[in-house]
Amino acid sequence: MPGMTDWAGMPWPALLVVVPLLAGLVSVVAGERSAWLGPAVTGLTGVVAIVAVVVLLTVGPTAHAAGGWTAPLGIQLHIDGLSAGFLLVTVVVAGSVSLIAPGFLTAGSGMSQRQAAAFWPLLFLMWASLNALFVSADLFNVFVTLEMLTLSAVAMVALGGGAASLAAAMRYLLFAMAGALAFLLAVMLLYVGTGTVDFALLGEAVVPFSVQLAAGGLLTVGLLAKTALFPLHVWLAPAHSVAPSPASAMLSALVVKASLYVLIRFWFDVMPAGGGVAFGQLLGVLAAAAIVYGGLRALHAMRLKLLVAWSTVAQLGYAFLLFPLAMNPVAAGQLSSGWSGGVLHALAHAPAKAAMFLAAGLMMRAHGTDRLDALAGTARSLPIVTLAFSLAALSLMGLPPGGGYAAKVLLLNATLTTGQWWWALVLVSGSVLACAYLVRALLVLYRTDATAVNGTSTPPTTRAGIGEQLIVLLLAVMAVTSGVLARWPLELISAGRSLGPGVLP
């Protein structure tokens, strides 16, 4: 056991999990009077996450044994640059959601008091699972945290209470369960084949070829189902669009990224030799299909939240392009711009998408609906919210200086340096589609002659509070500044990688 003065040896990263978990327990008792827990958890986990980043950048990656049990039996907590990036984004998005949520849970939300009260334990459970996932250092632990995450996510989709919510939640549950079974099977195969599930030990172990094939395939398909990569995306748009808006923000910004994080972790850290060019190209083909299909569906969406949800399907495709671009002989052995671009895209997409869903939620609350034709002229009634939506859209379109721009430029750079020009075609067509569907939404929001053109525009009934507007705007500004200051997140995510940075000048 560590001595009392040896604070650095204490498993302090466990606080990232313990704090939201305790808050979840308290909120079960406190019911709808749990709103005060949000700032508390945001502050505490925020401080721990910042400490983690400082320790990471000064000391290096840390590993802690929770409860004093070491691997292979105990639970290892491990924080490197990749984890730290996702931990920070979780604080930002979950924190903002917890601060803005009360306004969505009261009057006019369509939720009963009991349903509204159930939001808080689910949010904190989700928060704890996300943090636990990002500091996990073994596959079984990842499995457990992913399941906690899935259950809280499915329950959040069902919170809306209507028939559509239940149907969407049920479909999500079935897909996630199928994915979980595949994932669990893969973990079992790996355990039987190597005798360990610890990331570091698995990396050193000799994995029988047959196990590598079966486990690699099953693990990947399981995570694809949970991340909703085309053609396993069918559950996403209904689920993310019918959930209450704060829940949508969590689901689209963070929950789908969690399984993507595990995929990146597995194929680049645990089994870097396992994936090859063919595997990368296959994921790239699915990613390209997601970008085009999601973009076209978003172009046709008649409701704003549905449009935003379909854009998640398309945007996830971009992050998946890191597999073909980084699993390449040219990129191997260095921290490639493909890898950095994909991770940066996943991170920068989070605040942008959260801002979009929350902005859409505020518009929906003001107008009583999120049908696009009813939202004409929202720029006049909710200028700050519309501005936030536009800034987030800018980042998603990949226009400078948004985070999406920086990520896409890195990906484009990777297509050039690895000579895979066909992915550049996908990137550009996807950006054109993103511009098309987002500009379509923006044109409606900024329409000034709304009532003259069609009488269907509903005058807003409830206004948004100044605090709510500022939270959404802050998220959008973060999405945009992550492009201006892209060098900083890029340095962070590469921290702890032994391979030197390939693209940072």
Next chain:
Amino acid sequence: MTSQGAIAMLLTAAIAVPLLLAMIAPILSRPLRLLSWAAVPALVAAVAVPQVELFPVPLAPVPLSLHLDGTGRLFMAGGALLWLLAGAYARAYFSDRSSMRLFCAAWLLTLAGTLGTFIAADVVTFYIAFSLMSLSAWVLVTHDKTAAALSAGQVYIVLAVAGELVLLVALAIAAAQAQSLMLADVRLAIVNSAAGDIIVAGLIIGFAIKAGLAPLHVWLPLAHPVAPAPASAVLSGIIVKAGIVGLLRLVPFDAVAGLWTPFLIAIGLAGLFGAAAIGFLQHSPKRLLAYSTISQAGLVLVLIVAGSQGAAAQQVAGAAYLYAMTEGLAKGALFLAVGVAVLHGQRVRVLLLAVSLLLGLSVAGLPLTGGGISKLAAKELLDHHWLSWFIPLSSVTTGLLMLRFVDRLSATQSDGESRSGLAGLVAPWLLLAVAATGLPWLFSQVFAGQLFSLSQALSLPALWSGLWPVLLAGVIYPLARHVAKDSTARETDRRDPWGAMAESMLDAVMRVDRLEALEQRLLRWSVSGPVILVVTAALVLSLW
């Protein structure tokens, strides 16, 4: 900060300022006032900054780099001036200011993209700037939201995106061959590459669409007449020229061998004279100007290709840029003149027609005007190359086209309502006209490396060689007008078959019901179950 650092900041600001203004344009109540200011840093940079070697853009997330050479400086100076004056004109031109936010944001993005194209030093910067310009310009084309504008916009965006994709592939292959992203290295690598012909073909297709080179010009005559006058001015004056700059920067004309030279000269000549002939039959002055732009693009291509073979390749290219820029400024002023004619035609009729005639004849090559001196320089430098005879011939056809334009302009009915803001329209227009006539003198001495001496331009043979084609055009004009009269009625407003084809293809992709049917099928477990299995099998196979 060192002076080098200050110069880098200034050149970066030329691009960054319009980009930042584009961010705030959507929230301002009167964003039109931003438009002319946005071009000021670029103008200052073009005038004040000496030649700048390549430098990395400060604060950029990936290595972006800019440089300022003679060509870049020429186009940056002319372009910034045109953007500035057209921006000032736009402020008076649009009476309904409330719905201008999107237009202004798109204008500023297009501005940043255009200037970025001129001073980009590497492929990534160049491509980003070029696409930014291409895509944002779509909003400028469709601003009026009339059926004609929307359909022209559709043709424009399809061609623009197709051009972007072809260009991207060509650039990606070239950059991979070069093992470098710098434009100069990429250009060299194309010469030595086994895939050189594919790359050159891709580059030419991509840039020809933007530059309006026949037969990829179809969007110009559709888009120019429907865009608002200031937008047409920047489209024809500078955005189209970005395609020319792309060709000059990347295609190694001096080294492409085989059939390329005759092929390029053939499409150049076809555009030069074909577009002039079709343009002559047009009724709408703006449509006529669009065909004139296509015609001049053909001439520029012929000059570049012809010059690249000889010893004085650099200077001929310099004369070609100078002509392109001069023509761009004049074309911008002529489009602004159409706007003045429509809004205030009766009040400034004489001034309007006189200035337009001068500008038109300058484009044709009237001695001592901007167009005249650049054509003279090109002709001298080409020496007795057989193609140099097409220069006076082009002066005749352009002269005819421009006389026809002034004719049509004089017949333009102003919409009668006396609106305010006459001075706001006329002042920037006149300034641009003065710049279009006078600035090429300055450019020819300062920027393009002393193309010729002044005494040379003032010599009698030089004056006569520029004057006779214009006089000939004046003599033929009444005759040509009579011949053209019968066919004009049929020619105008004919729907472009290429545009129609692009439109129907677009419709096929956008079929909502098919996508919906696919989604419904994927939703069924009897389908999604097997899909999961197939994906798993494919993943396992790919890991083999």
